Amino acid sequence: MTKIKKSNEHKSRFDEVEDNNFIPALLVMIVAVLAFFLFRELEREEKANRPRHNTTIVDQFITNENILEKLQNRTLWEACDDSSGGWWDKNSPPTNIWEEISAQIWKIRPEYYESSEGFEWWCNILDGRRPLSWHIDKDEKELRLNNRLVHPIMGAVYYGYKHMFEGGLLQTVDAGAYDNPKELIEWGEVQEIAANFNRLVVFNASLWHGVSEIRKGERFALAVNAWEKKPSGY
Structure with missing residues (x-):
């Protein structure tokens, strides 16, 4: 019973680490996507303003x-x-x-x-x-x-x-x-x-x-x- 309990505790901590890593990774992905679209918009605006x-x-x-x-x-x-x-x-x-x-x-x-x-x-x-x-x-x-x-x-x-x-x-x-x-x-x-x-x-x-x-x-x-x-x- 003790071994099973330790195993469950280990699994719970591992899942918690995964959850904690998922949120920053998602934020990085969102920022990257927003930056991409912002760059494209600035590029279009720059082209439109060229002579x-x-x-x-x-x-x-x-x-x-x-x-x-x-x-x-x-x-x-x-x-x-x-x-x-x-x-x-x-x-x-x-x-x-x-x-x-x-x-x-x-x-x-x-x-x-x-x-x-x-x-x-x-x-x-x-x-x-x-x-x-x-x-x-x-x-x-x-x-x-x-x-x-x-x-x-x-x-x-x-x-x-x-x-x-x-x-x-x-x-x-x-x-x-x-x-x-x-x-x-x-x-x-x-x-x-x-x-x-x-x-x-x-x-x-x-x-x-x-x-x-x-x-x-x-x-x-x-x-x-x-x-x-x-x-x-x-």
Whole structure:
């Protein structure tokens, strides 16, 4: 009888220990579940508050055959690429083909055209030895002299030359100047757009963007940014 009694006492204590451990374990599980859902909610809120691509793609943008034919002059693009580009005040008549195209681009987005003082334009001819890494568009001189970050209202890129290349996708992520785009890039949250001939892409140039590796050939592009105020470099 004594042995049985001891055995029952031991079993009772063991059950009590199990009960005492169960409650903290349950609380830990509840806290973990709540933390998971809180994290997911914060993640959704953070994504919702990010700057957005606001991307518009227009294929067969230029319909004027004379302009398209003129744009097939490689020398024209090379001269633009060799220069630093230019600034076009929208209240002045265009003085070259790049300013004519700039006017045509932004008049399809009147909300940006009306709120801009003018438009900054330049050309890029890229290849495997001359890439375009991740960056944001900004007033470079203002940042250098006053450490102040000023962005264009919106950016655009137009592919008006019948280029032949492999790779060279326009890439953007929903991350601004004060965000680290590395995680978004690693997670694959990258918007990729092919640089098709006669395609216009309007996008938020204050977000991180770049061009994927060009494996073969050359990639021609005209970039045009809409600015509320003329950048200090002009």
